[in-house]
Amino acid sequence: MVVSHRFGVLTESAFREAMKYVVEEVLGAGAVRRVTMYDEEGLVYGHKSEVEVDLVVRDREHILVEVKSRVSRGDVAELYRVGLLYEKLYGVKPRLVLVGGFIDTDAWETAGALGVALKPALKE
Template sequence: IKVEELAEAQKRTEIKVEELAEAQKRTEIKVEELAEAQKRTEIKVEELAEAQKNTELALKDLARTVEFKIGGLGRKWGVESERSFRNGLTTILSDTGYEVLNYIVRDTEGFVFGHPSEIEIDVIVTGGKTLVVEIKASVSKSDVFVFLKKGEYYTKITGKKIDRMIMITPFVEDQAREVADQFNVTICDSITDLATSISP
């Protein structure tokens, strides 16, 4: 009986060993599958990293292109262009019934710039309203503050109330637009904006 029991126990042990061997085999297969999946993941990560690198290079190229074009626009819109645009605008508005005035005065006390200087202020009168206008190739935050000082100076020397202050420009910095909105200065960077702003 003991021998039979031992033989039965041995048989059960062998079955367990076979089951463990089978389980080990399945585990090894799973490990291989995980290793293969990991390898594919690493390849994907490398591909994504390469794509990200290419995207960053493309964005840098785009930024350089935009900067170049804006720089070209700024160069084209120099002082002479500002004068030409002002003269053309004056002619068009005068022909359509607007009164356009150009003040060139000597600010002897340095009210606008902090030192004595010549100040130029363009004014459009329409429907009984006075619009102070500034035409610039580009507008920065400091340009808006200077324009506000010009408006104050105009009121000081003429005693007239300003109904609207308008800056006309093809390029405006984001900070300049924020300051303009804060102080109710209208910035026109398109013909549509300009037409709407000067309408009676």
């Protein structure tokens, strides 16, 4: 996927690496690492699958972070289900954060209902 909304053209993985740098180095919020979980019951996608998410652990708080070029309500719902899986597997209720270059209007409503924090990558 290519991120082009207000960022020029760069790959989503490059965008993710830039956000990782911001979290780790600029904010000093802890190390970001990629976690792979196996969803035996199909909680996240409706069938057995591997699920990947970025994790920051800071002062005993577990934060699941997803970085997207564009955030939809489906992305919010997906991260919410990933959080449920994480809690089930590790016994820790994580904080959920979605960082996006562009956030759809309906994503804000869904995020409020599900307790997912949305963070624009750039301020207008």
